[in-house]
Amino acid sequence: MGRHFGDLAKIRHVITYSISPFEQRAFPNYFSKGIPNVWRRFKSSVFKVAPPMILMYLTYTWGNHVHEQGKRKNPADYEKDQ
Amino acid sequence: SGVWNFGSLLGLCLITQILTGVFLGMDYTSDISTGFSSVTHIWRDVNYGWLIRNLHGNGASFFFICIYMDIGRGLYYGSYLYKETWNIGVVLLLLVMMTAFVGYVVPWGQMSFWGGTVITNLLSGVPYMGDTLVQWIWGGFSVDNGTLTRFFGFHFLLAFVIGGGTVVHLLFLHETGSNNPGGVNSDGDKISFHPYFSYKDLLGFVIMLLGLTSLGVFSPNLVGDPENFTPGNPLVTPPHIQPEWYFLFGYGILRSIPNKVGGVLGLVFSILVLMVVAILHTSKQRGLTFRPVTQFLFWTLIGDMIILTWIGGMPVEHPYIIIGQIGSVLYFGLFLVLVPLGGWVEN
Numbered sequence: 001m002g003r004h005f006g007d008l009a010k011i012r013h014v015i016t017y018s019i020s021p022f023e024q025r026a027f028p029n030y031f032s033k034g035i036p037n038v039w040r041r042f043k044s045s046v047f048k049v050a051p052p053m054i055l056m057y058l059t060y061t062w063g064n065h066v067h068e069q070g071k072r073k074n075p076a077d078y079e080k081d082q
Numbered sequence: 083s084g085v086w087n088f089g090s091l092l093g094l095c096l097i098t099q100i101l102t103g104v105f106l107g108m109d110y111t112s113d114i115s116t117g118f119s120s121v122t123h124i125w126r127d128v129n130y131g132w133l134i135r136n137l138h139g140n141g142a143s144f145f146f147i148c149i150y151m152d153i154g155r156g157l158y159y160g161s162y163l164y165k166e167t168w169n170i171g172v173v174l175l176l177l178v179m180m181t182a183f184v185g186y187v188v189p190w191g192q193m194s195f196w197g198g199t200v201i202t203n204l205l206s207g208v209p210y211m212g213d214t215l216v217q218w219i220w221g222g223f224s225v226d227n228g229t230l231t232r233f234f235g236f237h238f239l240l241a242f243v244i245g246g247g248t249v250v251h252l253l254f255l256h257e258t259g260s261n262n263p264g265g266v267n268s269d270g271d272k273i274s275f276h277p278y279f280s281y282k283d284l285l286g287f288v289i290m291l292l293g294l295t296s297l298g299v300f301s302p303n304l305v306g307d308p309e310n311f312t313p314g315n316p317l318v319t320p321p322h323i324q325p326e327w328y329f330l331f332g333y334g335i336l337r338s339i340p341n342k343v344g345g346v347l348g349l350v351f352s353i354l355v356l357m358v359v360a361i362l363h364t365s366k367q368r369g370l371t372f373r374p375v376t377q378f379l380f381w382t383l384i385g386d387m388i389i390l391t392w393i394g395g396m397p398v399e400h401p402y403i404i405i406g407q408i409g410s411v412l413y414f415g416l417f418l419v420l421v422p423l424g425g426w427v428e429n
Binding site (some may be wrong): 053 | 253256257258259266269270295375377378381382384385386388389391392396400401402405
């Protein structure tokens with residue numbers, strides 16, 4: 001059932017190189033490159049994620065505000081009261 | 083990436099729910115005269131009964147968090163193009179929803195009784211046989227003892243039906259292997275399950291169990307309804323009948339349509355629309371990774387579902403009515419029109 005190792009794909013003309021884990025640092029440039037990379041990833045997605053979320057929040061606050069206003073008494077209804 | 087963890091997390095959720103559920107079933111009695119008090123007995127007297135009940139109730143919430151995330155991953159990365167796996171997944175979603183619905187009736191609190199009454203009454207919208215169908219489901223002329231006993235049985239049974247469906251879901255998934263964030267063929271780039279995915283899944287399990295336990299011990303009633311601390315009473319209707327949070331978006335769509343049958347159809351199609359996404363896939367790319375227009379529409383869908391969830395929990399008054407109606411139109415519009423259009427534009 002399903003695919004098996006040895007029968008997955010034939011790939012030709014691709015050369016891969018690797019270096020031993022004992023010859024390299026485990027987390028190279030974790031902060032020096034990592035933090036600018038987080039900023040890059042944030043910039044590339046913020047204008048697609050944020051606008052709908054902001055619209056959602058504004059709808060929520062507007063809706064609750066209008067509902068609260070609707071529950072208030074209208075002073076015009078009581079103008080002729082003595 | 084991490085969003086591929088939700089499949090295995092769903093398996094963990096199912097096992098957790100079955101284990102805690104079996105232990106709850108040892109002390110629960112499915113009769114209206116003793117049901118509510120048997121839950122109280124479990125909480126107060128059974129050794130660690132409070133924890134088992136806690137994990138079971140909040141575990142249901144985590145089940146839905148995981149299933150919505152799994153669906154979101156499927157929509158974002160075009161995993162639905164594995165049509166058999168996807169469609170069985172939709173069936174699993176429906177089964178989980180049914181299990182959660184009947185399971186919520188089991189404690190026989192006010193919201194158990196009245197939520198059960200509202201939703202089972204919707205079946206009366208079926209032409210000709212609607213009323214007969216409802217009374218057949220009820221086992222009587224209203225939600226009563228007959229309903230509770232069978233709903234407990236359905237809840238127990240459906241859990242294992244979900245288990246069987248899960249096996250079939252995985253059977254089809256393993257024919258193709260998983261998708262990936264690039265949406266490309268990865269047959270030439272496989273790594274062994276152990277140790278890579280065994281440890282990755284284990285990390286996911288630890289994080290989810292941490293979340294579930296934290297919710298359970300620090301804020302166990304955060305997502306619950308206080309009405310369910312009152313025994314179910316057919317003579318007293320709660321002012322605001324609403325389901326648990328995971329059903330609120332559908333409840334919002336249901337109430338937005340001012341016609342009983344129309345509302346029921348809206349609710350049903352809000353789930354079944356998932357089965358047409360593969361047919362409406364217009365883009366030359368599989369996932370949204372390199373598709374900015376449709377990415378924006380995806381996040382609009384997420385925002386819309388959050389709005390519909392909020393609306394589903396609000397009273398049917400202005401301006402919540404119009405917001406719910408616009409949100410419902412937007413929900414179906416996104417799936418049926420805007421996202422296919424986005425794919426075509428990006429091509």
